[in-house]
Amino acid sequence: xxxxxxxxxxGSIYEFRNHRSKEFDIYDAGMSFTDDTVMTVAVxxxxxxxxxxxxxxxxxxxYWGKQYGGAGYGNRFYCWLFLPQALGYEDKRVPYNSFGNGxxxxxxxxxxxxxxxxxxxxxxxxSAEITHNHPEGIKGAQATxxxxxxxxxxxxxxxxxxxxxxxxxxxxxxxxxxxxxxYRFNETCQGTVPxxxxxxxxxxxxxxxxxxxxxxxxxxxxxxxxxxxIAEAYYREIPGWMVKGVWEKLxxxxxxVVCNFAKTAPYFLSFEGEDFxxxxxxxxxxxxEDEIFVFGSNLHGFHSGGAARAAMDKFGAEWxxxxxxxxxxxxxxxxxxxxxxxKPYVDEFVEYAKAHPELxxxxxxxxxxxxxxxxxxxxxxxxECVELKNVFLPRNFWMVLKWDE
Numbered sequence: 001x002x003x004x005x006x007x008x009x010x011g012s013i014y015e016f017r018n019h020r021s022k023e024f025d026i027y028d029a030g031m032s033f034t035d036d037t038v039m040t041v042a043v044x045x046x047x048x049x050x051x052x053x054x055x056x057x058x059x060x061x062x063y064w065g066k067q068y069g070g071a072g073y074g075n076r077f078y079c080w081l082f083l084p085q086a087l088g089y090e091d092k093r094v095p096y097n098s099f100g101n102g103x104x105x106x107x108x109x110x111x112x113x114x115x116x117x118x119x120x121x122x123x124x125x126x127s128a129e130i131t132h133n134h135p136e137g138i139k140g141a142q143a144t145x146x147x148x149x150x151x152x153x154x155x156x157x158x159x160x161x162x163x164x165x166x167x168x169x170x171x172x173x174x175x176x177x178x179x180x181x182x183y184r185f186n187e188t189c190q191g192t193v194p195x196x197x198x199x200x201x202x203x204x205x206x207x208x209x210x211x212x213x214x215x216x217x218x219x220x221x222x223x224x225x226x227x228x229x230i231a232e233a234y235y236r237e238i239p240g241w242m243v244k245g246v247w248e249k250l251x252x253x254x255x256x257v258v259c260n261f262a263k264t265a266p267y268f269l270s271f272e273g274e275d276f277x278x279x280x281x282x283x284x285x286x287x288x289e290d291e292i293f294v295f296g297s298n299l300h301g302f303h304s305g306g307a308a309r310a311a312m313d314k315f316g317a318e319w320x321x322x323x324x325x326x327x328x329x330x331x332x333x334x335x336x337x338x339x340x341x342x343k344p345y346v347d348e349f350v351e352y353a354k355a356h357p358e359l360x361x362x363x364x365x366x367x368x369x370x371x372x373x374x375x376x377x378x379x380x381x382x383x384e385c386v387e388l389k390n391v392f393l394p395r396n397f398w399m400v401l402k403w404d405e
């Protein structure tokens with residue numbers, strides 16, 4: 001999913017001024033997320049709901065679409081979002097028989113959510129037909145999601161290519177060198193998805209996949225979005241500097257959906273070849289005997305809200321103790337000053353963790369709740385914990401820490 005978003009951002013400035021070479025600056029000040037990212041996030045949020053009805057999909061897409069009304073939607077999709085009467089319907093939104101590539105650009109989360117190829121293709125169909133109910137629109141979404149599912153479950157490029165060609169009839173035999181000179185702007189699934197898959201098939205790593213996709217020209221952001229979604233699943237790593245470049249362009253609402261999806265689906269965020277098994281849950285409800293709950297407190301030890309209240313109610317934190325170890329908890333005060341004031345207490349925690357390798361420390365988003373700090377403020381204080389195998393950090397902290405490498 002993040003790979004698709006990166007492809008969208010990188011391709012955004014080349015959509016209307018194609019660059020038919022793999023040599024270009026990956027990140028430019030003018031790059032930004034577009035409708036591809038917004039609708040990718042919308043589909044991901046829908047998949048995380050208990051109610052995955054078509055009505056909920058419509059509600060979710062409309063909500064996110066209106067939050068980012070200037071993201072660059074196609075004309076008919078814009079009407080579907082904002083002016084359904086312009087499509088000839090008075091009081092409801094209906095599919096408009098589209099075979100545009102919008103169905104494929106938003107589908108990457110589907111490729112991560114389900115346990116079988118059959119389920120993946122069925123839910124890709126549902127995600128498409130809310131608007132793109134033309135057979136080609138559905139096919140584009142299904143082929144993209146199938147490629148992502150196969151990539152993340154260990155299929156080879158040859159197996160992915162053979163399946164997509166046989167099942168969906170796309171011609172994947174052309175090379176990028178053959179496509180590039182003759183390819184023109186094309187917003188259809190049948191004129192985008194095959195080219196995006198070929199770009200992935202020819203790539204050597206994630207960065208090369210994005211560069212290759214953009215170099216083909218055409219609808220660059222969507223083409224790179226589709227390629228990036230597949231490449232992320234296949235290569236299982238994204239360079240940290242590429243993550244940083246796109247993460248800084250997303251606002252907190254978009255970031256939160258990406259991180260929440262990573263906790264809900266069998267989806268990983270992997271950078272520089274390293275997966276992160278040492279991720280602490282946002283919802284810690286029980287501890288093993290050797291686990292310690294690390295939370296943000298105040299110096300007075302008044303544990304009346306947030307993680308501090310949970311620490312006292314469930315894990316043995318003592319009222320009136322605002323620093324250090326009590327029960328199966330460790331308190332780090334965050335309510336009495338800025339980051340510089342908090343740092344010595346984090347340093348004390350790090351030394352304590354080093355001295356107790358027999359324990360596992362589950363760090364919450366210390367300081368990022370009631371205290372009001374951002375992950376970007378607090379995570380760097382825990383940088384040394386990256387090398388401590390007995391310290392588990394929140395996913396949001398990992399995202400920040402891996403930027404800085």
